[in-house]
Amino acid sequence: MxxxxxxxxxxxxxxxxxxxxxxxxxxxxxxxxxxxxxxxxSVAAAGGINAALKPQDTWESHAYDTVKGSxxxxxxxxxxxxxxxxxxxxxxxxxxxxxxxxxxxxxxxTRAFGGASAARTYYVADITxxxxxxxxxxxxxxxxxxxxxxxxxxxxSLVQDDEGTCVGCVARDIRTGEMELFNAKSVILASGGNGQxxxxxxxxxxxxxxxxxQAYAIGAPLMDMEMVQYHxxxxxxxxxxxxxGARGEGAHLLNSDGERFMEKYAPNKMELASRDVVSRAxxxxxxxxxxxxxxxxGLYLDVTVVPRKRTLExxxxxxxxxxxxxxxxITREPISIRPGQHYIMGGVKTDVHGQVPTVAGLYAAGEVxxxxxxxxxxxxxxxxxxxxxxxxxxxxxxxxxxxxxxxPTTPTSRLRQDLEHIDAIIARxxxxxxxxxxxxxxxxxxxxxVAVYRDADGLATAHETVRRLKEDATTAYIDDRGTVFNQDVxxxxxxxxxxxxxxxxxxxxxxxxxxxxxxxxxxxxxxxDDEWLKHIDISRNGDDEPHVTxxxxxxxxxxxxxxxx
Amino acid sequence: MAxxxxxxxxxDPESGEAAYWDEHTIDxxxxxxxxxxxxxxxxRFDGSIGIRCSCRAAICGSCGVRINGQPALACHxxxxxxxxxxxxxxxxxxxxxxxxxxxxxxxxMDAVHWKKVRRVTPWLINKEPIPEREYIVPHEAxxxxxxxMACIQCxxxxxxxxxxxxxxxxxxxxxxxxxxxxxxxxRDAQHSERLNDxxxxxxxxxxxxxxxxxIEACPKGVAPMSQIMRLRRISGRDHGIVDANNGERHxxxxxxxxxxxxxxWEAELLPRSYGGDSWLAKFGPAAGRELLSSLPVIGKALLRxxxxxxxALKAHKLPDEDLQxxxxxxxxxxxxxxxxxxxxxLYISGYDEDMEGAExxxxxxxxxxxxxxxxxxxxxxxxxxxQSPERSPSR
Numbered sequence: 001m002x003x004x005x006x007x008x009x010x011x012x013x014x015x016x017x018x019x020x021x022x023x024x025x026x027x028x029x030x031x032x033x034x035x036x037x038x039x040x041x042s043v044a045a046a047g048g049i050n051a052a053l054k055p056q057d058t059w060e061s062h063a064y065d066t067v068k069g070s071x072x073x074x075x076x077x078x079x080x081x082x083x084x085x086x087x088x089x090x091x092x093x094x095x096x097x098x099x100x101x102x103x104x105x106x107x108x109x110t111r112a113f114g115g116a117s118a119a120r121t122y123y124v125a126d127i128t129x130x131x132x133x134x135x136x137x138x139x140x141x142x143x144x145x146x147x148x149x150x151x152x153x154x155x156x157s158l159v160q161d162d163e164g165t166c167v168g169c170v171a172r173d174i175r176t177g178e179m180e181l182f183n184a185k186s187v188i189l190a191s192g193g194n195g196q197x198x199x200x201x202x203x204x205x206x207x208x209x210x211x212x213x214q215a216y217a218i219g220a221p222l223m224d225m226e227m228v229q230y231h232x233x234x235x236x237x238x239x240x241x242x243x244x245g246a247r248g249e250g251a252h253l254l255n256s257d258g259e260r261f262m263e264k265y266a267p268n269k270m271e272l273a274s275r276d277v278v279s280r281a282x283x284x285x286x287x288x289x290x291x292x293x294x295x296x297x298g299l300y301l302d303v304t305v306v307p308r309k310r311t312l313e314x315x316x317x318x319x320x321x322x323x324x325x326x327x328x329x330i331t332r333e334p335i336s337i338r339p340g341q342h343y344i345m346g347g348v349k350t351d352v353h354g355q356v357p358t359v360a361g362l363y364a365a366g367e368v369x370x371x372x373x374x375x376x377x378x379x380x381x382x383x384x385x386x387x388x389x390x391x392x393x394x395x396x397x398x399x400x401x402x403x404x405x406x407x408p409t410t411p412t413s414r415l416r417q418d419l420e421h422i423d424a425i426i427a428r429x430x431x432x433x434x435x436x437x438x439x440x441x442x443x444x445x446x447x448x449x450v451a452v453y454r455d456a457d458g459l460a461t462a463h464e465t466v467r468r469l470k471e472d473a474t475t476a477y478i479d480d481r482g483t484v485f486n487q488d489v490x491x492x493x494x495x496x497x498x499x500x501x502x503x504x505x506x507x508x509x510x511x512x513x514x515x516x517x518x519x520x521x522x523x524x525x526x527x528x529d530d531e532w533l534k535h536i537d538i539s540r541n542g543d544d545e546p547h548v549t550x551x552x553x554x555x556x557x558x559x560x561x562x563x564x565x
Numbered sequence: 566m567a568x569x570x571x572x573x574x575x576x577d578p579e580s581g582e583a584a585y586w587d588e589h590t591i592d593x594x595x596x597x598x599x600x601x602x603x604x605x606x607x608x609r610f611d612g613s614i615g616i617r618c619s620c621r622a623a624i625c626g627s628c629g630v631r632i633n634g635q636p637a638l639a640c641h642x643x644x645x646x647x648x649x650x651x652x653x654x655x656x657x658x659x660x661x662x663x664x665x666x667x668x669x670x671x672x673x674m675d676a677v678h679w680k681k682v683r684r685v686t687p688w689l690i691n692k693e694p695i696p697e698r699e700y701i702v703p704h705e706a707x708x709x710x711x712x713x714m715a716c717i718q719c720x721x722x723x724x725x726x727x728x729x730x731x732x733x734x735x736x737x738x739x740x741x742x743x744x745x746x747x748x749x750x751x752r753d754a755q756h757s758e759r760l761n762d763x764x765x766x767x768x769x770x771x772x773x774x775x776x777x778x779x780i781e782a783c784p785k786g787v788a789p790m791s792q793i794m795r796l797r798r799i800s801g802r803d804h805g806i807v808d809a810n811n812g813e814r815h816x817x818x819x820x821x822x823x824x825x826x827x828x829x830w831e832a833e834l835l836p837r838s839y840g841g842d843s844w845l846a847k848f849g850p851a852a853g854r855e856l857l858s859s860l861p862v863i864g865k866a867l868l869r870x871x872x873x874x875x876x877a878l879k880a881h882k883l884p885d886e887d888l889q890x891x892x893x894x895x896x897x898x899x900x901x902x903x904x905x906x907x908x909x910x911l912y913i914s915g916y917d918e919d920m921e922g923a924e925x926x927x928x929x930x931x932x933x934x935x936x937x938x939x940x941x942x943x944x945x946x947x948x949x950x951x952q953s954p955e956r957s958p959s960r
Contacts, residue, residue: 035617038717039617041625100699107699124707127715130624130717205620434608488612
């Protein structure tokens with residue numbers, strides 16, 4: 001049985017950063033991921049990473065922007081930590097080899113981003129996530145003696161001892177189908193979000209909420225799950241992401257009248273208001289009949305106002321996306337976009353060290369977690385920062401924790417149960433529905449009822465549907481009976497994760513009877529600080545229905561105020 | 566909507582059977598991707614079809630396959646595009662080459678691709694001292710290595726590398742492009758050591774045969790072969806590395822023969838590669854040994870008429886006008902100064918908009934034009950005058 005001080009599940013930015021930090025702190029480390037690390041979804045982050053690094057910028061300004069962006073739901077102690085530690089983290093990345101953009105003096109250069117009062121976004125063309133992810137993987141390769149990398153291993157469960165402490169996981173080697181019990185003193189979840197519960201989404205096919213559901217299943221609370229970010233610029237055609245960097249470089253949003261409609265909604269920041277504000281503005285334009293395209297479901301993003309040479313250098317990836325996936329040369333004509341599911345602010349509740357409050361030995365960092373630094377709405381270019389800061393902190397803290405303790409003994413019962421569960425899925429007869437069908441129905445329904453605008457009726461329908469689909473999923477069948485790369489059976493397990501996390505999202509959205517950040521309730525259109533300036537926590541016991549509680553928002557120096565851009 | 570038939574190469578390692586073809590008809594708009602087609606077949610008809618995929622947008626590098634015999638990302642190839650290359654009206658999809666197949670369209674990248682990447686010491690070895698703040702490095706240098714950083718490690722170039730087919734130990738296009746990312750990075754302390762290592766290795770930079778396959782295959786414009794050629798140039802010209810494989814001297818002999826005669830003088834190539842860049846080279850001991858050991862090949866070439874005794878004595882004759890043109894090309898290329906080192910880069914250079922944003926970036930069309938001669942998709946049109954710089958909306 002593989003035994004390590006620190007076991008990390010997920011190998012995107014948070015996971016790899018955690019692994020390197022834990023190894024630096026002297027721990028033996030395993031990092032395990034269902035895809036090769038460089039395939040992780042962090043690779044898709046385009047625009048950049050925020051840090052108040054310039055002498056005239058301050059971390060307080062970055063923190064205030066983040067608090068305001070969160071619609072005052074973010075925990076200010078965590079936000080302060082993130083913004084204070086950002087400059088050093090950025091310099092660390094530069095030192096290990098990230099090829100950040102330079103200005104003519106050869107210093108790090110920045111671009112403007114949404115919701116920020118200064119240009120503090122550092123970037124590598126529009127492949128920032130890719131550049132950082134690949135450089136971290138270079139380091140993982142360098143650390144091969146202290147970090148064991150399990151690539152293409154699929155986690156099926158977290159394992160607890162008799163006291164409920166998390167002491168490892170059960171995982172399946174996707175190549176061979178072999179199941180293995182991993183033993184560890186501490187486990188860090190870094191397995192990303194659950195964007196695939198929405199259709200369309202900018203998220204990769206692998207973003208199925210695995211870690212969120214696995215933690216939820218062993219009693220960890222999920223927080224802010226109602227806060228689902230719709231990105232203002234996704235391709236109308238297929239939901240692919242057009243980076244906020246485009247607007248950062250000066251691109252305009254136009255409606256069918258050719259009007260720069262953001263003037264009405266955010267006269268100061270215009271296109272660079274925070275994402276919830278811009279997405280809502282767009283949805284309003286579309287709903288009121290000023291959309292473009294055959295069904296009026298899109299709006300124009302006009303990049304032609306950005307100097308062409310600049311576009312070709314700094315927005316090369318979206319030039320290609322426009323060309324390859326929409327047949328549009330964005331340097332010559334506007335492209336049709338609409339708001340699309342992009343990120344979840346919520347996740348497994350943690351403290352500022354990444355520790356999950358009710359499950360000893362368990363940590364979470366990155367999109368899987370909710371610290372909460374994003375609150376009701378995440379600012380662009382704060383997600384990479386979140387993954388790196390809290391990935392590092394979790395890695396360091398877990399390594400520290402493991403120093404003083406012996407290797408726990410991990411019970412084998414979970415391994416047997418998971419084996420049986422997988423065998424049972426493979427053996428199901430073909431009387432139920434297809435997995436893909438259920439997944440489609442879930443995604444389409446969530447995108448209809450749990451999107452930019454929500455109301456009680458739509459959410460009730462959503463909850464009913466999720467319950468029915470959960471029932472359907474228990475008899476859904478698969479085709480692949482093999483063991484080598486049986487992606488079919490993994491899809492069935494992922495569907496279960498998606499349904500669990502979708503339910504938490506719907507229940508939290510029903511609970512929050514106000515409009516804040518990404519949650520806009522047409523039946524409760526105002527923000528209500530008196531009653532709802534608090535987190536919604538969802539937990540459950542075994543297979544029970546979700547249980548809802550509230551927890552306070554941590555305030556340090558910023559009182560809630562009216563939010564205007 | 567339109568119907569497309571996909572012919573998938575299937576292989577089930579557990580069945581004990583050989584690989585076979587499997588056809589499915591799918592229904593999608595023509596500009597949708599081949600990957601979406603495969604996923605539809607998987608969703609509707611057969612969940613056991615094996616393919617790695619994740620982002621669907623050509624950024625994660627998972628879905629490298631061969632489509633109608635050509636390496637590509639399945640997500641990056643439209644169905645209608647693929648139809649144009651279909652031989653019998655059916656889009657044929659196979660696993661990538663040069664790597665063992667694990668199941669269906671899934672290959673063992675670890676056994677080949679990643680092993681080779683590890684071969685090039687793929688991490689930055691810092692120039693000391695590490696500064697307190699960032700390293701101050703030229704804007705162009707970062708843009709330059711960003712072309713290699715754009716590599717998504719999909720393996721498409723490895724799949725069709727002809728040198729690797731002949732010499733499986735060849736480090737190969739992807740790993741060598743990765744190596745350039747460090748050699749071109751001013752923050753790395755071991756340029757010389759890295760280059761020496763890659764030049765002296767018989768499976769290193771001089772093992773590339775310049776066939777352009779990797780450039781064609783790459784979905785991200787990394788142009789691995791160009792990176793290999795830059796490694797060679799920097800190795801030979803800047804670091805004076807003379808390799809035991811004779812690659813550097815061969816290259817000098819080759820280019821000089823073409824410069825002097827307008828065409829390659831085949832009979833002179835081998836002696837000059839080994840004996841030095843002169844007609845007298847053939848009388849040197851190293852060239853003599855090499856000529857002797859090559860006698861069987863020379864004999865065959867003579868027999869088959871590939872070389873004639875006359876051709877051995879005299880170079881091909883080119884019309885003077887053409888020869889002068891060749892010489893002008895050489896003069897232009899060799900006359901370039903250090904600053905134009907980034908000539909092959911697809912990422913054109915631009916200006917930074919700084920925090921205060923008081924002054925607009927100069928829309929310097931002349932500067933853009935000077936860097937635009939690479940024939941790449943971005944560079945080709947970069948000479949266009951920039952529009953007046955639009956500022957970000959007022960804050």
